[in-house]
Amino acid sequence: MKFTKMQGCGNDYVYVNGAEVNFSPEKKSEIAKKLSDRHFGVGGDGVIFINPSQEADFEMEMYNADGSRGEMCGNGMRCVAVYVYCKGLTDKKEFNVVSAGKLKKIRLDVDESSPERKVNSVSVDMGLPILEAADVPVLSDKKTVVNEPIEVAGKVYHHTCVSMGNPHAVIYVADTDNFPLESLGPLFENHPSFPKRVNTEFIQIIDRKNVKMRVWERGTGETLACGTGACATAVAGVLNGCTDNEITVHLLGGKLKIRWDGPGHPVYMTGPAEFVFEGEVAV
Template identity: 40%
Template sequence: MAEAANLVLRFSKMHGAGNDFVVVDLRDGSAPPSPALAARLADRHTGVGCDQILTIEAPHSEGSLASYRIWNADGSSAQQCGNGARCVAAWLVRSGVATSATFNIDSPAGTHAVQDLGGGQFSVVMGVPDFEPAQVPLMGFAREREEYQLPLQGETVRFGAVSLGNPHAVIEVGLVDAAPVDRMGPLLQQHASFPDSVNVGFAQVVDSGHARLRVYERGVGETLACGSGACAAAVVLMQRGRLAHDARISLRGGELRIQWEGAGQPIVMSGPTAHVFEGEWSA
């Protein structure tokens, strides 16, 4: 995606449970956006505005319809995006590339099986969660723990940690509406124990089949929804016995269903997608 003068960029604006995206078709081999161009495109005042940019590209795996990459609002790249995966799937259906209800797509984190559930709803197999600290990565801990503790500005923060191809810390709170998202999120992201930063989730268990969640994402800040964050919160709480293995996760922008059978098994995430508009943006 060259940054030549008078560049006209065609895109689709989409969202999944309020987590919004600018989707760009690069299957012709065009170059992806530079960090500076991605940040300009994502700016909500002078660009199109989005949480992330999704570039749809040629598949990496035999049998996959396409691959996609993720660019955060600050121009940095990401390895995984659950809501983005569903929007890519919906884009492929809407464009006529996907002609059956089940198909595969490739992300930077691997290959994902997708099912079109109808009505704009899609399920995506998100992969097997990895709780090993070195894989998150979470430094300073030699072995996996159900709960970690770190000192943070005079207090102790307790959290679970998991990798879904991107790093997540999950803090269980009594009331998610009162959670210190804007204060604690950046502090944990900047902590030396998270060398690649971290997506920070604040989760409130409502009952065994339902939790509420807010997520402060790397390179974006708090979003209305985070698909991989919902998966992370669900599996951390499921591992603790706090949630059943088929649960609803309510975020500010909508609701996702997370299914996980336990250790060594992949997570299945289901939820909505929406096409907002097609557009052209002049760089």
């Protein structure tokens, strides 16, 4: 099977042209676990199949490193956009990609002088954030979960819950660099408040336009970046009144520009996506 390794702010996945393979979902899950292994496989945060689609220009079919199906990945979405344009699967600079039934609008900033079809950056309309607790989902007697207490490992934190097609809990901390993410990340992910587990963003506010972020992704662990998590962080910042509508999220693997103009408006994400290498592997 031919594959392409790509990364967006260090959030790396193995990409496969789904039109060239014919595997069952069970086989794809098995492939994701095998190829994601950083010692015995290709190495990555998961595997993404780029498929033909009847409802959009392309479909993104995402699997986490543990083989579980993922609904959405912002960094993955940008990489899909660069993949299909640079490989000549489309000549459009604006097109749609669907993932788990959610349609996303893509806009490419292309270097017109480059013969290699170079893409400078990708902007994605990530759609409306989902704030209803039952739809995130998070168990709560409140309609929305904004700055609500949650107890983990005997300590009370305050979390704001947002779905960007996948569930997120945003936690503000004083120092992301020294936060014990390795021990606490799994406890947040598997907390009984989250029936489908949760991606957890740990945020240090630098100023109203800049935040630092570390993330624990369900099914994968700590990653260098999470696009949907950065979007959820921007939404949480506006809801809590601690950041402006447009912010730069500083991730371990790079920076993302996120804008949210408040309830009723979509979230916009802009950032890079790059090829790493290509190869062929027996599956």
